[in-house]
Amino acid sequence: MSRYTPEEKVKLARHPERPGTADFIEALFTDFFEQRGDRLCREDGSILGGIARFHGRPVTVIGHRKGKNLEENLTCNFGMPGPEGYRKAQRLMKQAEKFGRPVITFVDTPGAYPGKEAEERGQGEAIAQCLALMSALEVPVISIVTGEGGSGGALALAVANRVLMLEHAVYSVLSPEGFASILWKDAARSGEACAVMKLTAQDLRRGSIVQGVLREPEEGAQTDWQATFRTIDAALGKELAALDKLKGPALARQRYEMFRAMGQGLPPAGKEDV
Amino acid sequence: MNRLFSKRRDRLLTYQAMREGRIASSKRTACPACGAESANRDWERNVQVCPQCGYHSPVGAYYRLAALLDPGSFQELEEKLEPADPLEFPGYPEKLEDLEEETGLRDAAVAALGSVGMHKAVFVVLDSRFLMGSMGTAVGEKVTRAAEYATKRKLPLIIFSASGGARMQEGIFSLMQMAKTAAAIQRFQSRGGLYISCLTHPTTGGVTASFASLGDIMLAEPGALIGFAGPRVIEQTIGETLPEGFQRSEYLLEHGFLDRIVSRDQWRPVLIQLLGLHEGGKRS
Numbered sequence: 261m262s263r264y265t266p267e268e269k270v271k272l273a274r275h276p277e278r279p280g281t282a283d284f285i286e287a288l289f290t291d292f293f294e295q296r297g298d299r300l301c302r303e304d305g306s307i308l309g310g311i312a313r314f315h316g317r318p319v320t321v322i323g324h325r326k327g328k329n330l331e332e333n334l335t336c337n338f339g340m341p342g343p344e345g346y347r348k349a350q351r352l353m354k355q356a357e358k359f360g361r362p363v364i365t366f367v368d369t370p371g372a373y374p375g376k377e378a379e380e381r382g383q384g385e386a387i388a389q390c391l392a393l394m395s396a397l398e399v400p401v402i403s404i405v406t407g408e409g410g411s412g413g414a415l416a417l418a419v420a421n422r423v424l425m426l427e428h429a430v431y432s433v434l435s436p437e438g439f440a441s442i443l444w445k446d447a448a449r450s451g452e453a454c455a456v457m458k459l460t461a462q463d464l465r466r467g468s469i470v471q472g473v474l475r476e477p478e479e480g481a482q483t484d485w486q487a488t489f490r491t492i493d494a495a496l497g498k499e500l501a502a503l504d505k506l507k508g509p510a511l512a513r514q515r516y517e518m519f520r521a522m523g524q525g526l527p528p529a530g531k532e533d534v
Numbered sequence: 535m536n537r538l539f540s541k542r543r544d545r546l547l548t549y550q551a552m553r554e555g556r557i558a559s560s561k562r563t564a565c566p567a568c569g570a571e572s573a574n575r576d577w578e579r580n581v582q583v584c585p586q587c588g589y590h591s592p593v594g595a596y597y598r599l600a601a602l603l604d605p606g607s608f609q610e611l612e613e614k615l616e617p618a619d620p621l622e623f624p625g626y627p628e629k630l631e632d633l634e635e636e637t638g639l640r641d642a643a644v645a646a647l648g649s650v651g652m653h654k655a656v657f658v659v660l661d662s663r664f665l666m667g668s669m670g671t672a673v674g675e676k677v678t679r680a681a682e683y684a685t686k687r688k689l690p691l692i693i694f695s696a697s698g699g700a701r702m703q704e705g706i707f708s709l710m711q712m713a714k715t716a717a718a719i720q721r722f723q724s725r726g727g728l729y730i731s732c733l734t735h736p737t738t739g740g741v742t743a744s745f746a747s748l749g750d751i752m753l754a755e756p757g758a759l760i761g762f763a764g765p766r767v768i769e770q771t772i773g774e775t776l777p778e779g780f781q782r783s784e785y786l787l788e789h790g791f792l793d794r795i796v797s798r799d800q801w802r803p804v805l806i807q808l809l810g811l812h813e814g815g816k817r818s
């Protein structure tokens with residue numbers, strides 16, 4: 261068993277000092293050129309993306325951005341994208357495919373923003389299009405859930421050939437608070453929800469929802485950023501090398517088959533899979 | 535022989551549809567929208583649409599199929615597909631059993647091969663009586679298999695959605711059905727398949743954010759609630775009351791997310807027109 265309960269992991273995954281997408285881009289990539297805007301309506305700061313080099317090789321990198329202080333939190337809407345963010349992501353991924361660049365995504369969001377304008381501009385449609393587009397990309401796609409993988413807003417950036425998770429990240433159908441309030445009409449029972457939702461990296465690895473769990477420093481990624489960067493760097497290098505062996509259509513096929521097989525249930529709990 | 539079988543299938547469909555129809559405790563039923571009482575026979579003649587105000591009362595999956603398909607054309611697909619309990623969620627298997635007893639459904643979706651106006655197509659209909667039509671692994675699998683079947687047979691795909699979104703009791707596995715169904719629809723469409731998405735009340739959450747929003751043609755019944763986040767969640771988040779008609783079909787049409795609003799008695803002619811317009815195209 262892990263040293264942390266699922267509820268404690270949710271707290272770690274949301275830790276304000278945990279490295280975020282902007283930090284990963286700065287540490288792991290060079291030559292980053294940020295691309296902004298969805299070309300339809302506006303720029304959504306809650307999704308950060310652009311072109312960069314990973315060990316010299318051009319890639320497209322996209323991730324949720326929560327912001328590091330209140331001012332940034334506000335421009336990033338606390339990492340809760342609207343449809344414009346998802347449409348920007350689609351634009352960047354289409355370009356990645358056009359220019360043959362692998363796509364690397366960092367997933368860390370409480371969920372897509374439940375707002376009035378977001379609905380008016382088609383939040384559901386924007387997420388659906390992301391899923392459909394990603395499923396068929398003929399370039400390698402690697403996603404890393406680094407913090408909170410909240411609901412469809414997280415999945416919209418995570419239809420990848422390999423989905424990896426940091427050891428204390430969580431990934432779930434809804435936030436534990438939302439889950440408790442839907443099922444038991446009581447958001448205060450979120451602790452109980454954490455226990456039944458199977459939202460930890462270890463549970464999800466066991467259920468073949470994610471393909472790898474990346475070890476974090478003892479007390480969590482926020483205590484040693486450099487160690488976390490080294491782990492992610494090595495994992496990305498290894499996964500990219502493996503996916504480079506597949507041609508475009510085979511990459512799309514592998515991704516399709518992987519998600520196609522999801523929903524067969526969790527095998528019984530075994531040893532820790534880190 | 536074939537006709538005999540199709541007659542039998544029709545009887546089964548009619549039986550299921552009747553089971554879903556109004557249980558007449560009285561001979562008249564009040565409309566939940568306008569309050570006017572109408573004779574059950576008039577509700578029935580009007581495919582469960584209020585004869586006074588046009589309110590579209592929710593209907594079950596078999597009822598809808600019976601009203602829609604050419605007589606004798608109904609052939610259920612994947613009817614043995616069973617729901618799963620991947621999280622071993624407390625009380626969930628019992629809940630599923632009770633609902634099966636109550637509704638005659640194994641889960642919230644029915645898939646069928648059938649025709650409208652002699653145009654053959656694959657149909658999936660979600661049923662809001664079964665855990666709000668929520669999408670767990672069984673619904674996701676059924677939609678996916680229907681899309682794959684339609685891909686293989688080069689048939690159009692028509693899905694009637696009615697869903698509260700992802701099914702909480704199957705957790706992350708429900709979430710993954712969004713990716714799975716969207717991928718299957720994408721694959722079907724990239725091979726020239728026609729997908730007509732028909733939204734009915736309510737279509738929200740993970741169903742809106744996956745297959746339901748991906749139609750080549752997007753249609754909806756009048757007054758249906760369609761959105762990603764539910765109105766209550768939005769009101770709590772933004773701290774204001776939403777205007778009347780927010781997230782309703784008419785609002786979506788105005789904002790560019792629908793091709794047309796179709797009242798229930800018009801589904802057949804509209805689908806016949808659309809299927810006709812796509813015949814002789816790339817795939818046939």
Ligand SMILES: [Zn+2]
Nearest residue numbers: 565568584587
């Ligand atoms: Zn009425």
